[in-house]
Amino acid sequence: MVVAMKQIHVVAGVIRDARGRILLARRTEGRDLAGLWEFPGGKVEAGESPEDALIRELHEELGIQATVGASLIRVPQQYPGKRLLLDARHVEFDGVPEGLDGQALAWVPQGDLADYPMPPADVPVVAALTQPDRYLVTPAPGDDEAWLTSLADALAHGVRRVQLRARDVEARRWRGLVARAVALSRRVGAEVLLNGDIAQAREAGIGVHLRSAQLHDAALQASLDDMRAAGHAIAASCHDAGDLQRAEALGCSFVVLGPLQATASHPGQPGIGWDAFSGVREHVSLPIYAIGGLAPVDIADARTHGAQGIAAIRGLWPGGNA
Ligand SMILES: Nc1nc2c([nH]c(=O)n2[C@H]2C[C@H](O)[C@@H](COP(=O)(O)OP(=O)(O)OP(=O)(O)O)O2)c(=O)[nH]1
Numbered sequence: 001m002v003v004a005m006k007q008i009h010v011v012a013g014v015i016r017d018a019r020g021r022i023l024l025a026r027r028t029e030g031r032d033l034a035g036l037w038e039f040p041g042g043k044v045e046a047g048e049s050p051e052d053a054l055i056r057e058l059h060e061e062l063g064i065q066a067t068v069g070a071s072l073i074r075v076p077q078q079y080p081g082k083r084l085l086l087d088a089r090h091v092e093f094d095g096v097p098e099g100l101d102g103q104a105l106a107w108v109p110q111g112d113l114a115d116y117p118m119p120p121a122d123v124p125v126v127a128a129l130t131q132p133d134r135y136l137v138t139p140a141p142g143d144d145e146a147w148l149t150s151l152a153d154a155l156a157h158g159v160r161r162v163q164l165r166a167r168d169v170e171a172r173r174w175r176g177l178v179a180r181a182v183a184l185s186r187r188v189g190a191e192v193l194l195n196g197d198i199a200q201a202r203e204a205g206i207g208v209h210l211r212s213a214q215l216h217d218a219a220l221q222a223s224l225d226d227m228r229a230a231g232h233a234i235a236a237s238c239h240d241a242g243d244l245q246r247a248e249a250l251g252c253s254f255v256v257l258g259p260l261q262a263t264a265s266h267p268g269q270p271g272i273g274w275d276a277f278s279g280v281r282e283h284v285s286l287p288i289y290a291i292g293g294l295a296p297v298d299i300a301d302a303r304t305h306g307a308q309g310i311a312a313i314r315g316l317w318p319g320g321n322a
């Protein structure tokens, strides 16, 4: 049994300049995680509010006067020997930031953030800034044309990450639907992944979304390495910490964890709820969508509990059903 360690609350600022670039600071030698880039900030002291802590830290470390804005994401994360809550807030400021502790600073265009080595808890923060907060999973097609129209509708409403999923659809029909769905998605720059079938995903030139049962199939590693080398995304469905760790080891770039609530598509499977979701997410450094009975209205809750956002069939499909 793991002994519960006290969680350290760290509040960090997402600070932008007039060009939209984001300020990163490099952790100085002699501290934990030295040399890695971080969002400026620090630990909340006893009796202090997170907002006051961030204002104090940004004044001490950068010499700026901060105004703390909206929450971006709160990431619970385990490190060797400690547990962290990285609480990332948008910040406005007066003054000119300087590295008052001798730390290097960099103004980084949002698209380049992934080039800066950062601590594990920052990976979900960067993803929250740069990747979609909704992940549509398609329902099984009844009528093909109606299914494609609904997909086009979802894309028109801003969906930018899609998992094509259909059980029990005849292979040739599914291949045709996948090709048309990929064309629709490409037109608006949405990312597409195919559920379960690595070979077909490779052939269609899209990513693959692994079923949780596939995570424990060691024989898949070679074809997944091949997918990654070709620049295609790998994602996975996870139900517990073991699945998450396996997905991270296989090189997944994001995952789905659930069911958060009981759903009609998985009757009898109880939901894990937000608190358990937070506890499980601590074990890996990955963007994680919560799935199971969720809709866009739940995105704020999701972010508060360390999720990238929500994945859904009904909650993101126009009309709410297949
Ligand atoms: N500020 C900040 N800390 C982060 C980030 N990511 C991350 O894992 N951390 C970790 C590193 C540290 O273990 C902890 C923050 O502690 P810190 O060393 O900055 O604390 P502090 O500013 O209060 O300074 P001190 O305790 O060294 O005096 O959180 C991040 O993006 N920003």
Ligand SMILES: [Mg+2]
Binding pocket: 040, 041, 042, 043, 057, 061
């Ligand atoms: Mg600090």
